[in-house]
Amino acid sequence: MMKLLFNYLFFALPVLFTACCNDVQTSGLKKNEEPVFARGEKVVSENFVGTVWLNYLAENDTTFNVNIGSVTFAPGARTNWHYHKGGQILLVTEGKGLYQEKGKPVEIIEKGQVVKCPPHIEHWHGATSTDTMTHVAIGTNTNIGGAVWLKHVTEEEYDSFR
Amino acid sequence: MMKLLFNYLFFALPVLFTACCNDVQTSGLKKNEEPVFARGEKVVSENFVGTVWLNYLAENDTTFNVNIGSVTFAPGARTNWHYHKGGQILLVTEGKGLYQEKGKPVEIIEKGQVVKCPPHIEHWHGATSTDTMTHVAIGTNTNIGGAVWLKHVTEEEYDSFR
Numbered sequence: 001m002m003k004l005l006f007n008y009l010f011f012a013l014p015v016l017f018t019a020c021c022n023d024v025q026t027s028g029l030k031k032n033e034e035p036v037f038a039r040g041e042k043v044v045s046e047n048f049v050g051t052v053w054l055n056y057l058a059e060n061d062t063t064f065n066v067n068i069g070s071v072t073f074a075p076g077a078r079t080n081w082h083y084h085k086g087g088q089i090l091l092v093t094e095g096k097g098l099y100q101e102k103g104k105p106v107e108i109i110e111k112g113q114v115v116k117c118p119p120h121i122e123h124w125h126g127a128t129s130t131d132t133m134t135h136v137a138i139g140t141n142t143n144i145g146g147a148v149w150l151k152h153v154t155e156e157e158y159d160s161f162r
Numbered sequence: 163m164m165k166l167l168f169n170y171l172f173f174a175l176p177v178l179f180t181a182c183c184n185d186v187q188t189s190g191l192k193k194n195e196e197p198v199f200a201r202g203e204k205v206v207s208e209n210f211v212g213t214v215w216l217n218y219l220a221e222n223d224t225t226f227n228v229n230i231g232s233v234t235f236a237p238g239a240r241t242n243w244h245y246h247k248g249g250q251i252l253l254v255t256e257g258k259g260l261y262q263e264k265g266k267p268v269e270i271i272e273k274g275q276v277v278k279c280p281p282h283i284e285h286w287h288g289a290t291s292t293d294t295m296t297h298v299a300i301g302t303n304t305n306i307g308g309a310v311w312l313k314h315v316t317e318e319e320y321d322s323f324r
Contacts, residue, residue, distance in 0.1 A: 064302040
């Protein structure tokens, strides 16, 4: 039952282990240079490598059947390999990052780009080694299940896009 | 059947009648000042008042069961009253706008704010009279239906927030 509950929400695990301090660094920026959403809290989770922040915009519920979070990856940070039982759509809102589906080459993803991760397709996403990347992650069909987390992305896999 | 098809997609009607010219005006802006998503195309539809642009980020399908569009309202522009059979979530990405549910006061919504429009609740959204407002509109549970469009928002209703 507890396992089911964990899997139900895309961000359940990282949220449970987030650090308590907000790490927004927007002072000194003009209003139109500020990121759309605050960075939120640092994620401390075995499902990620590197420094990652999460701002939870909409928690899963049975009314909308989606969950939405703004996720920021520091250079070099990335998710583990994982898949979503109900799928996920990423809207890149800042910077430049990487996305890879199992068996396909690593792709560069940039501000303004939309990435659709179909249900049950293994993939990972994160920042490039030199850029910070932020995306809004929309977990879809959460009524049929959430994320299933797998192995770390190896340095060899991460570097294979060069 | 055709009516069903129209109602199925949140943006179906405006998209069918969009003008053919792209009206993005981002030249001269530094990269981090540019809007996250291009404005897209001008919407020509009876379901809106004023100048509105739509950039379709994800069309409805039976895999993800959502549709996603970035919608920009010029000052004074707004939707008609409407409701969503499957609900909708708005992520305000630029500027300042207005949101009202039937029987409740008009609320100001701003960059960074998240608005949840539950299924079957009549509401409207748009820009203030002096600001441009952009939001990402996520139509949820599109497998159970889309938007149902109603009357124009009167000037009296629009001005009631002052």
